[in-house]
Amino acid sequence: MSTLLQQLVTNPQLRPYLYENESLSDGTDPALRQQVLAIAAQYADFFDAVMLLESLGNVHSEEFSTVWRRFIRHMLTTSAAIRGYCLDHRNWYTPALVTLAQEAAHESARSAASK
Numbered sequence: 001m002s003t004l005l006q007q008l009v010t011n012p013q014l015r016p017y018l019y020e021n022e023s024l025s026d027g028t029d030p031a032l033r034q035q036v037l038a039i040a041a042q043y044a045d046f047f048d049a050v051m052l053l054e055s056l057g058n059v060h061s062e063e064f065s066t067v068w069r070r071f072i073r074h075m076l077t078t079s080a081a082i083r084g085y086c087l088d089h090r091n092w093y094t095p096a097l098v099t100l101a102q103e104a105a106h107e108s109a110r111s112a113a114s115k
């Protein structure tokens with residue numbers, strides 16, 4: 001996790017794509033697009049590993065539900081890039097992560113519609 005956060009210190013231009021629901025568009029600079037997709041993939045892989053560890057019983061269920069699940073859900077809701085990456089590559093990830101990404105997509109759409 002600290003490696004992912006360090007990337008934001010080094011590349012602050014990525015922050016809106018992770019925490020402010022900024023979407024990649026056709027006009028996004030190609031180099032920036034690749035950076036965003038790379039960090040989205042890293043987050044998705046990390047989240048999937050946490051979900052897998054929980055399913056195997058290697059993460060205490062209370063810790064998972066009170067800390068990790070909320071964090072993962074929050075990040076999927078506030079990051080179109082991570083959410084989109086999980087959904088675009090759903091065959092690579094656990095069904096639990098894909099379900100959270102789908103729920104986050106609906107929540108994000110509802111939130112955007114109410115603004």
